Amino acid sequence: MDIRPIRRAKLWKRRGCDLRWENSGCSQYNGKVVGAANVGQAFTDSVYFWGRPSCAGDGYDASSSAGSNKGPTNEEYLAEVETRIDTFLVHHPYLERKDVPAEMVTASGSGLDPDITPESAYVQVKRVAAARNMDETTVKEIVDQTIEKPFLGLFGTEKVNVLKLNINLENYENK
Numbered sequence: 001m002d003i004r005p006i007r008r009a010k011l012w013k014r015r016g017c018d019l020r021w022e023n024s025g026c027s028q029y030n031g032k033v034v035g036a037a038n039v040g041q042a043f044t045d046s047v048y049f050w051g052r053p054s055c056a057g058d059g060y061d062a063s064s065s066a067g068s069n070k071g072p073t074n075e076e077y078l079a080e081v082e083t084r085i086d087t088f089l090v091h092h093p094y095l096e097r098k099d100v101p102a103e104m105v106t107a108s109g110s111g112l113d114p115d116i117t118p119e120s121a122y123v124q125v126k127r128v129a130a131a132r133n134m135d136e137t138t139v140k141e142i143v144d145q146t147i148e149k150p151f152l153g154l155f156g157t158e159k160v161n162v163l164k165l166n167i168n169l170e171n172y173e174n175k
Contacts, residue, residue: 049160
């Protein structure tokens with residue numbers, strides 16, 4: 001009998017993680033599990049950075065992980081993207097329509113993408129800083145510290161994990 005899964009389960013329980021999240025990188029804040037770093041979550045409050053929209057179920061539902069299957073010529077899809085752009089601009093009035101990052105208004109293929117590009121984080125710095133009464137430079141530095149570089153410096157692109165970024169913000173404010 002292979003006892004490795006049992007040992008692993010006990011270790012994760014000791015860490016306070018839900019066993020269903022074992023492979024998703026449990027993230028904690030103040031000793032409590034607040035999410036899985038490998039699965040996107042909906043952040044809607046202005047004090048937090050926002051991730052990509054999700055088409056998985058009612059949003060970030062791993063049991064319904066999939067894209068919408070609506071292409072760029074689908075009228076319903078185009079209307080949905082336009083609505084997302086308008087909503088994003090309401091919360092970011094300092095941006096012009098052309099400055100809204102495409103990834104902030106289009107869902108990923110899985111609907112569970114936990115990461116955004118540094119550029120998508122930078123366009124949100126002003127909103128987050130204002131909502132938290134923080135200096136924009138400080139918030140940008142927190143973003144810079146959270147950027148994950150490409151694997152071995154070659155594979156992939158720079159990315160920012162939204163959950164980790166928001167935890168870093170909370171940790172900074174609660175120093």
